[in-house]
Amino acid sequence: MSLGKAFKQLGIDLRLVGMIGALFVIWIVFDIFTGGRFLTPRNLFNLSVQTASVAVMATGMVFVIVTRHIDLSVGSMLGFVGMIMGVTQLHVLPGVFGEGSAAIWILTVIVGILFGALIGGFQGWIIGYLNVPAFIVTLGGLLVWRGAAWWVTSGQTIAPLDATFKRLGGGAGGSLGATWSWGLGIAATLAAIALIFNARKRRAHHGFPVKPLWAEATVAGIVAAGILGFVALMNAYPVPESAAKRILQARGEPVPDGPIDMAQGVAIPVVILLVVAVVMTVVARRTRFGRYVFATGGNPDAAELSGINIRWLTLKIFALMGALTGIAAVISSARLGSVGNDLGTLDELRVIAAAVIGGTALSGGIGTIHGAVIGALIMQSLQSGMAMVGVDAPLQSIVVGVVLVLAVVIDIIYRRRFGL
Structure with missing residues (x-):
């Protein structure tokens, strides 16, 4: 039996196999150049934690891009929501519940997700109901929310964060x-x-x-x-x-000598990512909302004529993107143990790149959640590997940019060849 026929009988997507193969090649190459330091349990543990926040947002970006939109504001939104959560748990909640209360980290997470959903929903309302292009709305959001993040604390870093909250970032005890x-x-x-x-x-x-x-x-x-x-x-x-x-x-356990x-x-961030990925996959494949998302991306005019409320759908998609950004802000700020003005900088590019590398078509209608997660892992593997090798930051940006363009070119060739 030929390899192609075997894959066909197994029902495995060749594009998925290609992505996983490319990931393994990247790992092996960096392991060789780092003298065996890349493929170690310690580095792969750190890699999984570093990937989690971008991968969480990438699952939402799949829905955004599938419906032929884009969201350039997620990095700045993450920074603003992180600042709100930092102020909430450091200056607001301790005075109400007392230092060390479990209510602090729980309410902080709820506040972050709600703020993200409200911001995303507001942008979605402008896009859906006022017919302003998503590129313009979210480009404005990129500037607005980054400035708002600075305004919340006048540029000061918020630290230290609640000890239990920091466990959500995968640090000590996380x-x-x-x-x-x-x-x-x-x-x-x-x-x-x-x-x-x-x-x-x-x-x-x-x-x-x-x-x-x-x-x-x-x-x-x-x-x-x-x-x-x-x-x-x-x-x-x-x-x-x-x-x-x-x-x-x-x-409270005894410490041996x-x-x-x-x-x-x-790590807890990986568990959070796993839950998000499973829920988003179920939403995409098993719910009316998910079917409407892919139907709208495939043919917006036909979807609207069939009775789908495109405006309300757009608002919900961007609200979902905002809520997922709030979850990513929890992971990112908890991992760092503080919230600075640079939190989330350039994350919008990483998130979009992860979704595209994972097979989400910029023309709309096609995309998978697992593909976006693998795309995020490929992106983070490239960045972490280049940092370990000692590649300068400007060259890292060049490599990531080339990989993004190459991924789109390969995707176009693949879809033309197989008539997708």
């Missing part, structure tokens, strides 16, 4: 540990296998063609190996001894 990570991995594996075979059952029930059983089992095995392999890799990275002692002290064997496990 991971699940070995036991909970294995629990999550096993649960995710069983859920993925169940979904694969449940989808097969539904297709057979409705009379649609199904893949051979060996193909379904092979795909399930690949997915299971990927999930459990990732968990094993994250558990292979130990918590630094000083941080492990602080964690044990915070838990000798070495402490404590695994990092899966």
